[in-house]
Amino acid sequence: MKYFKVWFTIFSAFYTLNTFAQGVLDGGDDQYKPRVGQEGKDVVWVPTTNELLAIMLKTAKVNSNDLVYDLGSGDGRIAIAAAKDFGARAVGIEFNPAMAELAQRNVNRSGVGDRVKIINGDIFVEDFSKASVVTMYLLPELNIALRPTILKMKPGTRVTSHAFNMGDWDADIEIDSPAKAYYWVVPAQVQGEWLISGMEPSRTILKLSQYFQKIGGSIQIGNDSQPLLNPKLDGSTLSFTYLDRDKSSHFVMLTVDNNEIKGIYKSRSYNDNKITGKRL
Ligand SMILES: C[S@@+](CC[C@H](N)C(=O)[O-])C[C@H]1O[C@@H](n2cnc3c(N)ncnc32)[C@H](O)[C@@H]1O
Numbered sequence: 001m002k003y004f005k006v007w008f009t010i011f012s013a014f015y016t017l018n019t020f021a022q023g024v025l026d027g028g029d030d031q032y033k034p035r036v037g038q039e040g041k042d043v044v045w046v047p048t049t050n051e052l053l054a055i056m057l058k059t060a061k062v063n064s065n066d067l068v069y070d071l072g073s074g075d076g077r078i079a080i081a082a083a084k085d086f087g088a089r090a091v092g093i094e095f096n097p098a099m100a101e102l103a104q105r106n107v108n109r110s111g112v113g114d115r116v117k118i119i120n121g122d123i124f125v126e127d128f129s130k131a132s133v134v135t136m137y138l139l140p141e142l143n144i145a146l147r148p149t150i151l152k153m154k155p156g157t158r159v160t161s162h163a164f165n166m167g168d169w170d171a172d173i174e175i176d177s178p179a180k181a182y183y184w185v186v187p188a189q190v191q192g193e194w195l196i197s198g199m200e201p202s203r204t205i206l207k208l209s210q211y212f213q214k215i216g217g218s219i220q221i222g223n224d225s226q227p228l229l230n231p232k233l234d235g236s237t238l239s240f241t242y243l244d245r246d247k248s249s250h251f252v253m254l255t256v257d258n259n260e261i262k263g264i265y266k267s268r269s270y271n272d273n274k275i276t277g278k279r280l
Pocket of ligand 1: 039040041042043044045046047048070071072073074075077078093094095096099121122123124136137138162
């Protein structure tokens with residue numbers, strides 16, 4: 001923690017010099033002027049530049065169907081941009097009461113008060129499970145502490161973090177410019193064995209291994225087991241190809257819903273066949 005405070009202090013000094021020139025630090029008002037690098041409960045305040053936050057929200061494909069939560073929302077700029085520029089609803093959670101009040105005034109001044117709410121609270125206490133998109137600019141150990149909660153969110157929830165990754169949960173996309181940021185999609189829990197119906201006359205078992213969004217496995221049709229080729233998991237959408245005994249290629253795409261799975265496979269005649277399955 002100490003190391004990152006030092007890191008943040010150095011970064012903040014650089015950032016202050018750099019961004020004053022760009023005029024992007026106009027987050028304060030006549031009632032409260034936050035200072036870049038000022039103490040926060042678990043992490044100091046350093047705002048994300050408007051350029052980077054726009055790229056983060058664009059990468060997450062934020063749109064009018066989304067509910068965006070910014071964890072540790074500072075002056076509210078990410079929540080405001082999500083509503084104003086991407087049409088989403090947004091909630092910012094900020095521990096510092098003066099900062100939360102400033103953010104709420106910024107929300108009102110931006111004319112998005114009907115779609116953005118600032119909660120003065122702790123990200124480790126407040127419930128953000130309804131978010132379809134989570135944004136954050138925290139610290140590596142805070143990302144890791146939040147990771148189990150994030151992984152329990154609805155599969156397909158998009159997450160983007162300025163500067164810091166999620167340890168061994170590799171990002172789906174890395175943003176390198178104008179600064180480092182990461183993007184993930186919360187994967188469904190698919191590990192285990194699934195009994196598939198509608199695919200082949202013989203009993204079909206799909207066996208899946210999983211490490212976050214990375215999956216592997218095999219498909220057993222009767223006594224014949226084939227490895228999954230190019231297996232992918234994107235939220236709750238699972239896809240792969242396999243070769244049957246005659247070396248014909250079949251493409252399978254399935255949607256996972258807890259213990260049930262359904263979708264299509266393309267047979268040799270390239271027709272879409274409906275298939276269903278359940279966890280064994
Ligand atoms: C690095 S700043 C990021 C601000 C904003 N998300 C952005 O990117 O511009 C982190 C913010 O988190 C707030 N914070 C620190 N610990 C917190 C906690 N436990 N709960 C809520 N907010 C917290 C700080 O006060 C600060 O405003």
